[in-house]
Amino acid sequence: MKQLSLASVPAFERRSKTIRRRVFLEQMNRVVPWAELVAIIEPHAPKPGPKGGRPPFAVQTLLRIHCLQQWFNLSDPAMEEALYDMPLMREFAGIDIGVDVVPDESTILRFRHLLEAHDLQRAIFERINALLRAQGLMLQEGTVVDATLIAAPSSTKNRAGQRDPEMRQTKKGNQWYFGMKGHAGVDADSGLIHTVVATAANVHDVTQAPHLLHGNETDVWADSGYRGVDKREETQGLNVRWHVAMRPGQRRALNNSTLLGQVQQALEHVKARIRARGEHPFYVIKRLFGFATCPYRGLKKNAAKLTMCAALANLYMVRRKLLILSTG
Secondary structure (H helix, E strand, C coil): CCCCCHHHHHCCCCCCCHHHHHHHHHHHHHHHCCCHHHHHHHHHCCCCCCCCCCCCHHHHHHHHHHHHHHHCCHHHHHHHHHHHHHHHHHHCCCCCCCCCCCCHHHHHHHHHHHHHCHHHHHHHHHHHHHHHHHHHCCCCCEEEEEEEEEEECCCCCCCCCCCCCEEEEEEEEEEEEEEEEEEEEEEEECEEEEEEEEEECCCCHHCCCCCCCCCCCCCCCCHHCCCHHHHHHHHCEEEEEEEECHHHHHHHHCHHHHHCHHHHHHHHHHHHHHHHHHHHHHHHHHHHHCEEECCCCCHHHHHHHHHHHHHHHHHCCHHHHHHHHCCC
16 A cells, blocks of 8 residues: 555544454455456556546556445445545555545446456456465365355336346245345365356256366265256266255154164264355355345346455455465
């Protein structure tokens, strides 16, 4: 981050406290490979015009603002207000309010559209994963496949008078949900996402299982929603062992007084313990980053946000290991 002028230096206070948000941003500032991500975006970024005019904002500044949006689940107008309101946000973005112009919501919106138009969130996700593999943090020997529902507004009180036509509804348990579904292939050892796919909510989990594998795994773990995946035509050529959980009713019906029942219960317990690693990335994305509801209209925009959140979630989950490696 660049040096700040006196206009941005906070006043002296007798009592101070290092807040969790500052600790989080300091950690992420050190683990995000800014230079490499800027190099991905730079060829597509607007250049200064031949007739002069106000120069475009630096790519790294807009990228830092875009990351802040994902971490704190801020809309474009809310992000602009946060930059004016919170010195910590400006400090992270490298903006000196005494000298620099603060990007407005339209500039923030155009940068997001730039990333979506060139599928740069996917390129960022793949680049971050390549760096994590090079550090030995993603082993790729086994995969956990899982899916999560992300709700979308079901109101028809809008200009079109209808719900988002690209979203669908599905029933889980005894409750109906409207929105999209995020599918993830997670490294069984590290719990990091190596593949992410977004579909409408009514797409069955089992149909996306082959698309969530990277091809080098030997074992795949899945919950009971993927039963029968090994019999599907698109999975016949895959040289993997499928470990699919029993349905809850079948597991409750096991006779624990017999040796066979005890072995089956122990096996299901091992499967559940491994599958739990596939749940943690969704916890980070939906609970810590706040992406539990689709903020945009249309599947493509929300899929791009999901991909960016998955990339940042991977860095968040291994941030302490990365910090040790960087100082070792």
